[in-house]
Amino acid sequence: MLDLLPQFLVNGIITGALLAIPTIGFTAIFAVLRFPNFAVASHATVGAFAGLVANVYWGLPAVPSLAFAFLIAGIVGLVSDEIALKPLRKHGALTTAIASIALTIVLENIIRFFFGNELRGYDLPLVRDTRFGDVRVNPQQLENLALAVVIMVLVFTALKYTRMGKAMRAVADNPGLADLKGIDAALVGRVVAFAGMGLVGIGGMLFGLGTSIDPLTGFRFILPIFAAAVVGGLGSIPGAVLGAMIVGVGEEMSALVLEPAYKSAVGFLAIVLVLTFRPSGLLGERAY
Amino acid sequence: MRVFNLRRSFYGVRALSDARFDVEQGTITALIGPNGAGKTTAFNCISGVIPPESGSVHFAGTEITGLTPDQINACGVVRTFQIARGFPTLTVLETLLLHGDDQPGERMLTALFSPGQARQREAELLDRAHAVAKRLKLDHVVVNLTDALSGGQKKLLEIGRALMAQPRMILLDEPVAGVNPTLGGEIAERIQQLNEEDGLTFLIVEHDMDVVAQICDPVIVMAEGRTLMQGSFDDIASDARVQDAYLGKRG
Amino acid sequence: MSLLNAENVVAGYTSADTILKGVSVHADGGEIVAILGPNGAGKSTLLKAIAGQLVAREGSIRLKDKPLTGLKPREVAKRGVAYVPQEANVFPNMSIHENLEIGGYLAPREIRGRISEIYGRFPMLAEKRKEAARTLSGGQRQVLAVAIALMVAPQLMLLDEPSAGLSPVATQELFETIRSIRDAGVAVVLVEQNALDALDLAERAYILTAGRNHIGGRASELAADKDVRRAFLGG
């Protein structure tokens, strides 16, 4: 079995990179709005379907379709947050989190209402893997990996160098002082609801690229997202990337020691292990 | 109580470095010093809220360093908080009852299956709570949630909490700050009375020097995480180092 | 008419809880005004009321004739009032440079110039510009907090116990900084525990007790006053 180790490692890195994008979205929302937004599941599905409309119905190539997925998932994220979740935030993080679960049910079924349950696939050519010695990699995966890296770089750049990005980090870091310094926390909240869910939507489509999508697409990878965010430390964006890598690589490598049917258990074990030693995850609560 | 070489840092800033002092049984000892001198941190370490990095705390000959807060409480040492920490969903009366000692109803099985015992104890505690509330002039707000109290009332409740537990030693963190002078005087008197009549030992952090002068002896001065000196109030007040540390240096 | 005029301010955190029971304070450009008094007297609450973090229930707070009462903290900040809270007054996970940039959030065009000004004034900050604020020592952090406040070129600066937890040396350095700010024409209102030091620093001072003005006057006179010594040392 050990001969497969390098292959599993590569698989894990690719899975991890894909996982990182929605995890960044989830953790960014947590950092600024201070609640775990379980509606990431349905927003990933929204993104996947928006991308499908752009790609299959309008014939756009992958990258513009991803941009469209970002836009639509972001808008849905913003609007649903304003209507459903924002009024509840003053009643505490957990109340809001529970409402976000109800929101997930609503959004998933709105998609089902319009698109039905059929499996749908993107109109993108598939190619076979390329071999590098013992390890095979798919060009599509490399493309996804590259996309993931580009998106991560964009997110980091935006957070690091733009005015809004800095304001976002300031609110996450010290909301009271940010308010004193003139940052409109409500506006930042809206931006983060939009951008965070937009990233989750991209994640949904990136996952969908390799599979087929249906209204339950988002649910298929919601647990790894939570696991990754917690392992990395809720609210920490570098932590999200680190956590996603740990969960991604961990899940793929688990085949060496664990029945594949228990793959999801890896995320859980990683959480328990990390939290035993660091109750706030690997990178604590640092926003950046 | 003997506190020896307590050390504790936060994020690289040393809040306590080698704090050492003794509190004799039956005294009302004051712990004074400028803000940031480490008084509250010392309280936290003594009461088990945060563990010290090194050093030790002994109470009545037993080492209590590193015990959990409830274990320290069980040894007879209770404390109050500087900023009154109310339980938002508990009423004043419930808060007082909560601090009553030896309530068998806090054991799950007793509460479920022999409530009689718990009720009997509750009745005793209720009498005590009403007495405490009356003494602290909280009797008209006993049914209010603690969140709805004014700052001064919260302060009083802090003291009430300490009184309910019938401890051997009470650590008071700024018992009269934010309370009007008349009430402050009453609190001070009450402390003195408890000390004289019940033999309770007090360790008090306080900035109100009237109160300190009136009831405390000895006084311990802390600055920059260390014990500066220990002595009677007059000794302290006339000491140049203390004036420097506490009032600030001139020029 | 002074720059800051606070008259008979009544405020508290909850409706049941009135901490300020009628406090009046005023301050002018180029002077340091110290607010002193025992813990719980309402000193910090007063600053919060001025900065807009608490709504004054009665009384008026005006900056150069324009009322501040009822404005949100960021609107107060826009009028040129910089408030430095006692705690959590920097962004711990952001670099020094970014802290300053956020400080100048309301005046984006002037950020560059002001930051270089501040680096000139506080070489320590320039040196550590890329480091996260959480790595600073207590004194350095207070300097950064003040520097963040300076980023908007305020007319009035409110400092809440800036010397808390600082060593004497750090305190003296910080006070030097405050003096230089005063000298630049800014009105500084500071709350202090370090009473005599504060009186030494300030031109004027108010002593509050139990939410009301107790004594006020020139700092040098107050420093010699028996009443003041009593308030702080009981003697």
Place this chain on the structure above:
Amino acid sequence: MLSWLFSVATFAGIYALLALGINVIWGMGGMINLGMAGFFALGAYASALATTSGGLPIPIGLALAAGLAALAGGLLCRLTLRLRGDYLAIVTLGFSELVRLVAANEIWLTNGSDGISGVPGPWRSELTPFRFNVLSFALVAAAVVVIWALTERLRRAPWGRALRAIRDDDTAAAVAGKPIRRFKIQAFALGAAILGLAGAFYGHYTSYIAPDIFRPLITIYIFLALTAGGTGNTTGAIVGAVAVVLVLEGSRFLEGWTSVLGGVQKAALREVFIGVALIAIMQLRPLGLLPEKSPGPFLKRKSR
């Protein structure tokens, strides 16, 4: 029709038990437990296995269910004692998924995804379906009343007061001399025991359990029930559970207005309705239909 009402009421009773269990852990103890379905499953499996392959009588199955769930609850709580709410939420969610994975994969023990059928119900074969429904309802209702009485007594007792204090501010409660760890573990274990009991009732009532039943959806329903009913309020837990079952079952009768739509669309619309209704309840009554109230001192009623 009547039979259906009894059956819906039985489900409402099982939901109410679940809500009461969660109320002890979350409402009274402040510990979020999104792993509810896991304890529900543990109880269901324990009792089903004990009474089918174990051949034991149903009451022993119920006791085993509660006991096993309590044990697991205590252990999980011990393991997660230091975690903050949102972390705890995700860890417990992972726990329930782990339980489901084990139930699906350890065929030797749980019969895998085939599930366990023929779980005995009390006098099921001797009674008509209608009478069995009535009996089940009576038994579940009795259990709800007993558990309600027990948890309400605990809530009013000094035990509940201390637990509430810990929920509000555990440092201050510790300083007040309350052993936080003991209280939290007790509350978690007790709540888990109730969840396990509910699982056992579920199995004996429907006669069949399978891993698919214990997907997180049911946890969501119960949390929504408790939030709608009033977190921390024992009676509210029951009211909320009944409200959620009414929404779930009542929404089946929306059919009439939607005759132009296809089957999927109707089903989707029904679930949208459920979600919107629950969010609306939370927004309109954020503290729940019956907000938590302080019980006052633990004395006999007449003396109060």
Place this chain on the structure above:
Amino acid sequence: MTDRITTLGPNRRSVLMGGAALLATPAILRAQGTAIKFGTLTPLTGVGGTYGPSMRDAAVSVFDAVNAAGGLLGGSIEYVSEDTQTNPEAAVRAVRKLIDVDGVSVVLGTWASSVTTAVAPLCWENDVMLFCVSGADSITRLPHMGYIARTQPNSVLQIQVAGDFMLRQGSTGMAWIGPQTPFAQSSIDILAGQAEGAGIGMESLIYEADKSTYRSEVDTILRSNPDFIMLGGYAADSTVVLRDIWQAGYEGKIMGPAYAVNPSVLDALPDEVTEGVFTWEGAPAIGSTAYANVQAALGVDVVDPYSAQTYDHASLAVLAAAAAGDAGGSAIKNALRSISQGDGTEVSDALAGLEVLASGGSVNYSGASGPCDFDEIGDITGTQFLFNQILGGAPSMFERV
């Protein structure tokens, strides 16, 4: 016992008299109507949501056709559709409503084995006939007293037939890969037995459903160099596995059940990925009236096995009720085998059957999914199997057994 539906015979007068009042009363009060009531219970949401909607539509088309042609037993068929949510817990609540409120005498279309197992006892206890498409062997072994009929060949039979096919194609190393399902382990055991008999290797792997990639799982299974891989999952995960196997550069043969490698999967994947993949199913009666009816009702060229089966469920229920002269559950149960098999006139749709029955003849229904003959425990017998090969993105017939 007031709620029990024991007689649901034709009672025209009450229908007529009650008609006006019924329109004015809410559905909930109409529970014990005297109309003929059938219920569909398919997965409209949840994992099975891919299949359930068309299953429902296929069944409903039968009822609509019968009603349009004058109804059944002098009345018209009322049908109620509920959603299993692919979740036994929700399905139990749904079937309760169907039985106790709507008073249906037939429930048809349950898909997931766990759902069927969960609702079955409620059906047989209430004299309700249950038609299902679930494959788990354990279902027909339940003590159902004849109240279950299954149109899906049981999994033992399916796997044996498929394994034989793989050996016939000259497999020198078999592999099975699929999620944990009620028939995962039995599938592996059967294949392993067949492989051992043929003296070839057999590798298997059970993965976790609902993952977005199975690359590592595929790598693991390919280590044994199989030349014939059998898929054990459903449509969603099979899409992923097929893609991953193809991308891994596998050149051997693949086969999967027709419900997993279905038109939507073929649609979602590029043709080259599915090229040459074998599928198998209980042979549908392509070209029959029934099959054509389903094609028309669903507007598709290739009818998926489950929709064909629910179409037959509906037809069987209608014909059994007509033959018994009683639309009650026990009557349908007792009459089922008299119209599904035997020497009667062979008919392929309900309308034709009703005509024959009306004229006093007897029928042998043979529907869209095949001949629909049942053994004593309700399993389908005499099923022929159809093997297709996917060529150019569409199935083409390969072999019929």
